[in-house]
Amino acid sequence: MHAVAALTAAGAALVLGAATAMAQGPQGQAPQGQTVYVRAGRLIDPASGRVSENVGLLIRDGRIVSVGVATPPPGAKVVDLSRETVLPGLIDVHVHLTFNAEDAGPKALTISIPRQAIDGVHNARKTLMAGFTTVRNVGASHFTDVALRDAITAGEVDGPRMQVSGPPIGATGGHADENLLPEEFNYESDGVANGPWEARAKVRRNFKYGADLIKFMATGGVLSHGDSVGGQQLSQEEMDAIVTEAHLWGRKVAVHAHGTDGIKAAIRAGADSIEHCSFIDDEGIALAKARGTYLDFDIYNDDYIMAEGPKVGIEPASLAKEHLVGQTQRDNFTKAVRAGAKMAFATDAGVYPHGDNARQFHYMVKYGMTPMQAIRAATTSGADLMGLQGRVGCVSVGCYADLVAVPTDPLKQVEVLEHVDFVMKGGVVYKGAAGETP
Ligand SMILES: [Zn+2]
Known part of the structure; x- marks a missing residue:
């Protein structure tokens, strides 16, 4: 079944x-x-x-x-x-239920795939009890997210309704890859793809094993080792291939993108949502507006990363990257609100502790939304982005x-x-x- x-x-x-x-x-x-x-x-x-x-x-x-x-x-x-x-x-369209904030940096390497699945059970319950009855899980290892979704659907585990992406797709050495281990370990993450056809094959593989949507990494990230947070990591051709393939299957695409060029390339490829959006410029906001692309700014977790990051093992290089992102991302959130771009409530839970999702409402209002707009982002807009409007x-x-x-x-x-x-x-x-x- x-x-x-x-x-x-x-x-x-x-x-x-x-x-x-x-x-x-x-x-x-x-x-x-x-x-x-x-x-x-x-x-x-x-x-x-x-x-x-x-x-x-x-x-x-x-x-x-x-x-x-x-x-x-x-x-x-x-x-x-x-x-x-x-x-x-409430709806949070960017969570990682199978990851824990305190397992940052090299410690993440000690958390097995089965342990991640068990962590997911715990975190799903916390998320539901915090009032989030629907989430989009955009990135998990080895389909632990599919297992969790199915256990919740079967009524065996308490948790929110879930849409899941499976392993995110990205370039060798990029934000989707595991870059902490030296070459002799010969390890690469399950979402790594290089070239349009390899990328299409990963899209198909993710759907084969139960993903609802695709997540890919257009640019570097804060918590990934050895990359620049804004640097583009997939070519336009690769992004076009991923989005075209996913849309052939009738599924949506969420794109991790901090950098200005990577954001615009992903929007041009036809992505359904851009996650983080940190260094988006006016042209990027206008492009998103014209194409109806959702801009999902995770503007709470900077507080957690800066305060708790050193204690939980986040690398100094990652903290330096977060320093670049933090305030700029919040300022650009304000610009996107003023421009009237489509925006959904997205927090990156798992980077900070699960269950604290609603702390982001404060920042969304502080940086330009009315409370009703922020609530809409976490209800009407989240549902629209997930294709669940009216449900x-x-x-x-x-x-x-x-x-x-x-x-x-x-x-x-x-x-x-x-x-x-x-x-x-x-x-x-x-x-x-x-x-x-x-
Ligand atoms: Zn994330």
Whole structure:
């Protein structure tokens, strides 16, 4: 069954996921056929920008079937959030659930692939409990992300809905490769490809083993050994080949790119999103706007890397690169917001500890978004980028019943999202059932 799932449209796995979780969810509060009635004190609908008071939501088989129902129907399980502000479950389109922030630098070499998979189980739960009910995992070793996604879909592991990329594709010695070991170890990462046809072969291989989307490395990175953070690492031909191949399969492409030229080459290749965007220039922003490319700025983790990096073993060279990126990336975020580019909430969790994802909201507002814009980035826009619009990141009829709640108004103080006290995914309550009546 898994083989079939892997070979057919990956989106279908996500669609099936909710129903399976309903039936087999470990907490089992919402068996198939049960109606759940959520009484929301305030409901934020990011799609319309509307905020409504005292709204009743009816949920059946993990989906919202009615909005604005005054009283619970007989027999419905009632979830009382009448003192809370309710909004759609949050979406982070850039995480690495199988990586831990404290396993930085050479220590990463000591973490086996099976251990990474187990770390993923732990981190998936943390992420869900932090209110992130959907994530896009853009980079993992040896398809640990596929295994994790499938275990969550099967209801065996608590975690967010996942789209996964498998191993990122990149050049020999580039950001996707492992550059810490000397030549006699003769090791290269599983995503390494050189030349358009090798790159296409890696795209096909990733889909063969269950990836939903493709991630490739257009430029150097902060945490990779021996490369320059802004330097372009794949040619235009290689990027064109990867994007063309992935799109033939009907799948999307996320591109790691800090450097100005690499960003523009990736946008020209037709990438669906640029991750990091650190040194994007005005032409790059205009190009992204014209092509509808998402710009995903991870503007929280600089704080963590600079404060904790030396303690967790991040190399001095990487800290120096982060120093180049940090403030520039935040300033360019402001420019992209002002230009009206498409932007989704993307944090690079795994570079900093999982579960702290919502700390980025503060920075998105500080650097130019309104709280509603930041919430939209983490709901409506994330769903659009993932091709899941109308299914996640929304609170209308037909959407999955993925909901979070907070005690105060996130439109007044967005930081309250760092402490969600209620999480529902697919109609199943995972956190904070207080006030619930059987
Ligand atoms: Zn990343």
